[in-house]
Amino acid sequence: MNTFWSKNIFGIDSLKTIRDFRFNIRFSELYLQVLPIQRGMKLLDLGCGPGSFTRCVYDWFQGDLQVEGLDLDDGYINFCTEIAARDHYNIAYTVGDACNTSFSNESFEITTSYTVAQHVEDLSFFKEQYRILKHGGYIVVMDVGGYSENIASQLEVIPISQEEFNVLLALKIVDEQNNIIKAKRHNKNRKSDYMTMNLLNDMGFTDILHQKIKIFGSPDNPQSDDFSRLIINNFYSHYIDLAISILNNDNNSDDIKHLANIYIDLVNERKAKRIEMYENNKKLWDSIETDVNIIIAKKGFI
Ligand SMILES: C[S@@+](CC[C@H](N)C(=O)[O-])C[C@H]1O[C@@H](n2cnc3c(N)ncnc32)[C@H](O)[C@@H]1O
Numbered sequence: 434m435n436t437f438w439s440k441n442i443f444g445i446d447s448l449k450t451i452r453d454f455r456f457n458i459r460f461s462e463l464y465l466q467v468l469p470i471q472r473g474m475k476l477l478d479l480g481c482g483p484g485s486f487t488r489c490v491y492d493w494f495q496g497d498l499q500v501e502g503l504d505l506d507d508g509y510i511n512f513c514t515e516i517a518a519r520d521h522y523n524i525a526y527t528v529g530d531a532c533n534t535s536f537s538n539e540s541f542e543i544t545t546s547y548t549v550a551q552h553v554e555d556l557s558f559f560k561e562q563y564r565i566l567k568h569g570g571y572i573v574v575m576d577v578g579g580y581s582e583n584i585a586s587q588l589e590v591i592p593i594s595q596e597e598f599n600v601l602l603a604l605k606i607v608d609e610q611n612n613i614i615k616a617k618r619h620n621k622n623r624k625s626d627y628m629t630m631n632l633l634n635d636m637g638f639t640d641i642l643h644q645k646i647k648i649f650g651s652p653d654n655p656q657s658d659d660f661s662r663l664i665i666n667n668f669y670s671h672y673i674d675l676a677i678s679i680l681n682n683d684n685n686s687d688d689i690k691h692l693a694n695i696y697i698d699l700v701n702e703r704k705a706k707r708i709e710m711y712e713n714n715k716k717l718w719d720s721i722e723t724d725v726n727i728i729i730a731k732k733g734f735i
Contacts, residue, residue, distance in 0.1 A: 439508030452485030480549030578724030638730035
C-alpha cells in the first residue's frame with residue numbers, strides 16, 4: 434500500500450482544505466470561462482489527491498459530468514472513495530500511475546491535473562494523456578501561478594509566541610534532515626509554462642492556450658459562514674502540515690514527535706483565537722490570493 438504522499442508530504446485534511454477553497458463553487462464561473470468542460474463530458478483528473486477538484490467540478494455541473502480520479506497514493510484514493518459514498522458523488526477513483534494507466538485508448542473527452550506535472554516525468558505523463566484522450570478532446574494542465582497570504586493584521590493581534598517559533602525552528606531542522614522527504618517534496622520536474630506548451634506542441638496537441646485565474650478570499654468578506662471558516666482553516670493548514678509529516682515519519686524519535694504535537698497545539702491555539710475574533714465580528718481583513726495557471730491543448734484530428 435502506497436501512502437507516501439498522504440503521510441509525508443501533504444496530509445489529507447490540509448490538502449483538502451486548501452483545495453476546497455481554491456476550487457470552491459464561488460469561483461466556478463471564473464474557471465468555466467476558461468476550461469473547455471461541457472455537461473455530460475467524461476473527465477479524468479490525474480493525481481487527484483484527496484479529490485477536491487473531482488468533487489468541485491462535479492458540483493459545478495450539478496452532477497451532469499462523468500468524473501473519474503486517479504492517484505498513486507492509496508491513502509488519498511481510499512479517502513476519496515469514502516467521501517464519494519458518504520456524500521453521494523457518482524465519481525470513480527482508481528489507484529494507479531498517471532504516466533502508465535490501464536485506461537483504453539480514447540477513453541476521455543478531457544484530462545485534468547492540478548500541481549502534478551512537476552512531480553512526474555512529464556513526457557510520459559502527457560503522452561499517456563494523449564493516448565487516453567478521444568480525438569478532439571482536451572488536456573488541462575493546472576498549477577499554482579502565485580500565492581500570497583496577507584496575514585500581517587492577524588499577526589499583530591495574534592502573534593506567534595516565542596515558544597511556537599522555537600519549536601518550529603527545531604522541526605524545520607528535523608525536516609531538513611529527513612532527506613528523502615525533502616528530495617521528493619522538491620518540484621524537480623518543474624518546467625516553465627513556455628516549455629510545457631512547447632512539449633505539448635511537439636507531441637501533436639493543437640490549439641494550445643495559456644490562461645490565468647485569480648482566486649481571492651478573506652474571512653471578513655460578507656459571505657457564507659462556512660466559506661469564512663474554510664478560509665481561516667486554510668491559513669493554519671500550511672503550518673500544521675510540516676508537523677504531520679514529522680509525526681508520520683517512523684525514523685523520528687518519540688521526543689521529536691512530542692515536539693510536533695506541541696507545535697500542532699500551539700498553532701491550534703492561534704487558530705482558536707482567530708475563530709473567536711471572527712465570531713465576535715472583529716474584522717482583520719487577512720486574506721489569501723492565488724493565481725491558477727492553466728494550460729489547455731486539444732488532441733486534434735489527424
Ligand atoms: C501536489 S499533490 C496535488 C494533488 C491534487 N491534484 C490536489 O491539487 O489536491 C500531487 C499529487 O500527485 C500524485 N502523484 C505523484 N506522482 C504520481 C503518479 N506517477 N501517478 C499518479 N499520481 C501521482 C500524488 O500522490 C499527489 O496526490
